[in-house]
Amino acid sequence: MSEETPVLRRDAEHNRQRTLAAAREVFAARGLQATLNDVAHHAGLGVGTVYRRFPNKEALAEAVYAGKLDDIRATAQAALAGRDAYEALSAFLERALEQAATDRGLRELIRQGGSDSRQIARTRAGIVESCGHLIARAQEQGTMRGDVTVDDIAPIVAMIDSVMDLPSAGASQPWRRYLALILDGLRTRPDHRGRHSSWSPAPTRS
Amino acid sequence: MSEETPVLRRDAEHNRQRTLAAAREVFAARGLQATLNDVAHHAGLGVGTVYRRFPNKEALAEAVYAGKLDDIRATAQAALAGRDAYEALSAFLERALEQAATDRGLRELIRQGGSDSRQIARTRAGIVESCGHLIARAQEQGTMRGDVTVDDIAPIVAMIDSVMDLPSAGASQPWRRYLALILDGLRTRPDHRGRHSSWSPAPTRS
DNA sequence: CCGAAGTGGATATGTCATATCCGCTTATGT
């Protein structure tokens, strides 16, 4: 369990930071499929230097994103304190997706469960859990449809992500449009009683 | 402009059909990134046989999908005849996405404007055009929000597509849920006057 | 000033898809 941190030479530590900074930029711009060569170049270092500190790309990605992801998790947990659960959930999703909007790598990490470390997986689970609490509470408060489920969160995030990947997604941030549309659709609407029945049954747990 | 069709030997024509059938299945199951080797194997043929008839994967994909896509375009055009434009658009999108749901390759083709032939691009443009007419007419009929645009179609399709790509998207077809949600959100709702103002400005043309 | 730590980047390695080539087989019509 003890992390070995052999104490780096001053220049080495400096280069480690340069590597992390470059990785942040490159992953954000080009996604996680960017090469470690790319990262190294962008940092003004040789490939070997990068590989000395990080055994592979996944380790580097984790070092870059563990913090970012955990910030999001913390935001979700903080949202639990809000009075209006519906508003809290909406605000959280908007903030979280704002992060994602500027970071392609983060988006890919959030989306796929593929090459994740336990660390990342656990953090993501925490986020989903908080969302679940918020949904339940919003339903108790009568502000959210009863047929909404935690399992709706991932698809919703995926949908908004997909809009951000669209070529046109440049300046005007159209994803906000659709997030608002969807969140609005999750609201309780006493005046449209019959409408909700057209929904199919909720998705089942993965 | 004249298509050379040198008249194939009977067995060759047969194998051409086998190739097309195999390509349909393989592309539908694994997407367009499937190799021509995969397709050939699946057809019980050698790679060379496939390459004899189709110069490359793109040509094969076009042969496979030109018809399917044009069917969708025809459906869209037919929808223009419907009395209620909102209903017609909803029904069309549902039908079209039903096609996409069972065909990964079709989805990829619809989505990316990348390696398209003119043919495909034109067909897609036709589909979008019909959707535009339907939107305009629905707005005249007062059943659709005034701030909806043709440029909302692509993002909406992309969003639903992304749900279909999700691992959980197996049996229960959760995409119907979300399509219903979104379409419902595009409806005019006189009882929620203030709500729509929260939308950001419509996306600009690509 | 010495030795351990660090560095660069050419390159070995491995994977994978595309496309070709050519000796052999089969269809076809006379």
Add this chain to the structure above:
DNA sequence: ACATAAGCGGATATGACATATCCACTTCGG
């Protein structure tokens, strides 16, 4: 029946590409 053009298979050349290593050289730090 046979000649011959057409077709076939699939091993393999080709080329991209990312990962990861290696080692001669440089730099740090006590």
